[in-house]
Amino acid sequence: MIVAAGVVAFWNAGRAAAERAGRLGRDACRSAGVQWLDDSVHATGLRPYRRADGWLGWERTFRFDYSLDGNDRHAGRMVLRGDRLVSFSGPVTPAPVALRSRDA
Numbered sequence: 742m743i744v745a746a747g748v749v750a751f752w753n754a755g756r757a758a759a760e761r762a763g764r765l766g767r768d769a770c771r772s773a774g775v776q777w778l779d780d781s782v783h784a785t786g787l788r789p790y791r792r793a794d795g796w797l798g799w800e801r802t803f804r805f806d807y808s809l810d811g812n813d814r815h816a817g818r819m820v821l822r823g824d825r826l827v828s829f830s831g832p833v834t835p836a837p838v839a840l841r842s843r844d845a
Contacts, residue, residue, distance in 0.1 A: 755801070758821050759784060762803040765819060765826060770807050773832035778806040778814060790822060798823055807832050 762782045770777035786802030805817045809832075817831025 754799070755784070758799075758801045758824065759803065761824050762801075762805075762819055762821060765829075766803075766805040766807075766817060766831070769817070769829070770832055773807075775832045776808045776811060778808055781805070782819075785818075786820075792823075800827075805831070 759782060766782055767777050782803040782805045784801060785804045786800075788800050789797050790800045792798040800820060800822045802818065802820050805819075806814050807817055808814055815832075818828070819826060819831070820828035
């Protein structure tokens, strides 16, 4: 019974992390003005890490796809430690408009 409870807790934490990664990927694509493809993230890695309080936690890596113009496909990647985003590579927000100096 204890092992089953542990398996259910591990699976539940994995689903929560995947849902969080999905929200983060969708929000990043929306703010960058690109199309989020497949409406999903894919778990690509899982490894233990040492949390700040000394206990072991899980670091999960997710992959998602996005398109700049609907004719291409690019891969994004994010790493979550628990529910905290620690690494992200993917679409970036558009470059800010160049400002003119006061002298010009």
